[in-house]
Structures are given as structure tokens and as C-alpha cells.
Amino acid sequence: MNEPAAESWDRELEGLFLRVGRRFSGVEPCRRMRDYVRGLLGPVGRKNGWQLSEYAGHTTPDGLQHLLAGSRWEADEIRDELQHYVAERLGEDDGVLIIDDTGFVKKGATSAGVQRQYSGTAGRTENCQIGVFAAYASARGRALVDREFYLPKSWTEDRDRCRAAKIPDDRDFHTKGDLAKAMVLRALASELPIAWVTADSAYGQEGRFRRLLEQSGVGYVLAVPKSQFSVGCPRMRSVPRPRPRPGNGSHAGTAPRGRASTTGRQSSCPPWPSTTTRTGPRSAGDGHWPAAA
Numbered sequence: 001m002n003e004p005a006a007e008s009w010d011r012e013l014e015g016l017f018l019r020v021g022r023r024f025s026g027v028e029p030c031r032r033m034r035d036y037v038r039g040l041l042g043p044v045g046r047k048n049g050w051q052l053s054e055y056a057g058h059t060t061p062d063g064l065q066h067l068l069a070g071s072r073w074e075a076d077e078i079r080d081e082l083q084h085y086v087a088e089r090l091g092e093d094d095g096v097l098i099i100d101d102t103g104f105v106k107k108g109a110t111s112a113g114v115q116r117q118y119s120g121t122a123g124r125t126e127n128c129q130i131g132v133f134a135a136y137a138s139a140r141g142r143a144l145v146d147r148e149f150y151l152p153k154s155w156t157e158d159r160d161r162c163r164a165a166k167i168p169d170d171r172d173f174h175t176k177g178d179l180a181k182a183m184v185l186r187a188l189a190s191e192l193p194i195a196w197v198t199a200d201s202a203y204g205q206e207g208r209f210r211r212l213l214e215q216s217g218v219g220y221v222l223a224v225p226k227s228q229f230s231v232g233c234p235r236m237r238s239v240p241r242p243r244p245r246p247g248n249g250s251h252a253g254t255a256p257r258g259r260a261s262t263t264g265r266q267s268s269c270p271p272w273p274s275t276t277t278r279t280g281p282r283s284a285g286d287g288h289w290p291a292a293a
Helices: 003-021 025-043 049-056 060-071 075-092 159-164 176-189 207-214
Strands: 096-105 117-119 124-138 143-149 196-199 221-223 257-260 266-268 288-290
Touching: 003 025, 003 075, 025 060, 049 176, 075 124, 075 143, 096 176, 117 196, 124 176, 143 176, 143 257, 176 207, 207 221
Parallel strands: 096 196, 196 221, 221 288
Antiparallel strands: 096 124, 117 124, 124 143, 257 266
16 A cells, blocks of 8 residues: 555544544543554454554553453444445445355353354354354445344353443343344344345355345345255255356356355356346346355
């Protein structure tokens, strides 16, 4: 990145800080938020309280720790502000909402939601926390726009453990699919222009998730286990591999390649139908592509 681009990026980030800062009560929490985010984006070896504070020029991590544990601010309000910002800067009529989860490897058993479970980040079962995320992508760029924290049954069935980790008593168990559906509904109700939703087979295999997308009138490209093509889902068919364009050997269409399947084979998505000439929501079955996994 050259110097003019870096300066432009810095000005844009400062503008976003000012915009989000109104969601904090007081100047000091706003400054700490700015220092915290800059530390997360900066060249800090380990993103812990001490090193982030040192990077920001603080003598102790007390201020940043208070921001995370004691300051009064609503994360959901900041999420809504972020979605407004992303819609303004990156919004396109053919924008895509991407759903996926990731794991955060942890030691010990006291961090909220931690247990031995599969982590896509590590590629194996690890002692970790799991978050489900939504990202928005268009030709203008991409950004995370929502998140949900996965709390396993081993936690929701042990209220004493939840209280020790400061998890509210009214927090119940929800599957990752339930969390994904809640984020999709929020995104569709936001200012984000969304033509497509895409996810891997962890979500594509859930009939309720697919039905939600169809009922919402939004197109989707989902990976689905091959077993569901023959039982319980008569509308599904295997997606053919697009033919290469003459001369360059590339795959036809603008859709991304399919995710790696559970059987070790790769599935490809077809060209996406054009959205430039459409008006109103799609009907069920129009623009819906379950890709074999």
C-alpha cells in the first residue's frame, strides 16, 4: 500500500470511529474503543490486554479491560451502525451474504462456551469457542456484518457454570443453524442489498435453513451432502461443472467454486442468473442452487 492509499484508509477509519463513537457514553470509552480496534488491526504479536495497551501507549491494560468488562455500550447497536456503513460503502444490488462459523482455540474450561468441539480454523477437534459469522461481499469489497456466539448444551445445562462466566440466565441453547437464521433475517431487514446467501454444508443440510431462504425470496447457493439429493429433498439436483470458456481455461460464470466436500471431492456452482433485470422478490425455486457436497 502506497502512502496516499494509507492516508486515505486512515481517514476513512477515523470517520468510522466518529460514527460508531456516538454509541458510547462519554469521550473516554470512545477513545479506548479507538485504541482497541487500532491495536487489533495493528502489528501486535499477541492480541491480549497488555500488548494491545502497550501498542496504544497505555501504561496498564486497565482502561481496555474496563472497556470490555465494565463500560456501558450495546454491541447490537454498533452492529446496526456497521451494517448501515457497509451498505453505504459496499452495497450493490447483487451483494452476497456469506454464513460461516469459526473456532477460537482456548486452554482451560472457564472461558464462556469452551469445550472440545470441531474447529474449522484448526481443522480438527480442539478445546475451543465457536462463533457464527455473517459477511457481506460485493464487487466493491467485503466486510463482516454480524456475529452470534455458539453456547453448547454442556453450558446451558449448567447454570452455575454460566453464572461464573457471566452468561445471562435467560440464554438458552441454539444450534448453529438457528443462529445463522437469526443473522440472515436481521441482514435481510437491514439496509444491506442482498441478492444471494451462501453457506457450506453445515448449514445447507438443514431443511429449515433452506426453507427460510426460499420464503424470504432471496437466492442462495448452498453446499448440501449428497445423501440429501436422494432422500427428503426431491427438488435438489446435482450441479454440473461449468464448461471452460474458450481460450482461457477458466470456469464459466461469476459464482465461486464450491467448498471442499465431506467426501473429499469438489463441487462447482453454475453461473448466477442475472439480477440486473429483475424486479421484486424471486419465487421459490428461482435462483436456488444446492451444490452437491
